[in-house]
Amino acid sequence: MRCYRHPDRDAIAVCVGCGRGICEDCAAKIEGKFYCKECAEKLFEHPPHYVIGSLLMIAGGGLVSSIPILGFFSGVLIFLGFIILIFGVLEIVAGHWLWHSLRKGGTLGIILAILGVLASTILILLVPPMASIEAIDVIINVVLIILIAVGWNTLH
Ligand SMILES: [Zn+2]
Numbered sequence: 001m002r003c004y005r006h007p008d009r010d011a012i013a014v015c016v017g018c019g020r021g022i023c024e025d026c027a028a029k030i031e032g033k034f035y036c037k038e039c040a041e042k043l044f045e046h047p048p049h050y051v052i053g054s055l056l057m058i059a060g061g062g063l064v065s066s067i068p069i070l071g072f073f074s075g076v077l078i079f080l081g082f083i084i085l086i087f088g089v090l091e092i093v094a095g096h097w098l099w100h101s102l103r104k105g106g107t108l109g110i111i112l113a114i115l116g117v118l119a120s121t122i123l124i125l126l127v128p129p130m131a132s133i134e135a136i137d138v139i140i141n142v143v144l145i146i147l148i149a150v151g152w153n154t155l156h
């Protein structure tokens with residue numbers, strides 16, 4: 001069998017996800033199984049919940065700023081929203097890195113997830129009404145950290 005991306009090369013494995021042949025350069029070993037680039041990316045794809053959440057937060061911050069009493073918080077809210085949005089974009093970049101350099105991508109993913117938890121915690125403390133929304137974000141990030149940590153030794 002030949003590599004599906006490199007017809008001139010012999011496949012060293014068959015992708016568990018799609019069954020296509022993959023050469024040494026195209027194979028990603030995850031938890032003892034071989035995957036092609038596309039299937040590995042799907043496996044590690046981090047949903048852009050941050051981007052959507054942050055856009056909502058920025059919009060929410062704009063709305064809140066129209067209420068004079070909450071005016072103080074809105075500036076902080078918009079600021080944090082932007083920071084979390086940047087984290088989100090960086091996490092997506094980290095996801096793509098996972099393919100090229102799995103350990104580096106994993107390290108960056110863990111760092112960003114921890115920063116995400118911190119940002120969400122600050123937001124919960126500053127804006128109690130946001131707590132239920134932000135708690136979901138914290139849980140997602142903690143799960144992400146656990147997933148990366150668990151898969152750490154299988155990354156290469
Ligand atoms: Zn595949």
Ligand SMILES: [Zn+2]
Nearest residue numbers: 003006023026
């Ligand atoms: Zn190949």
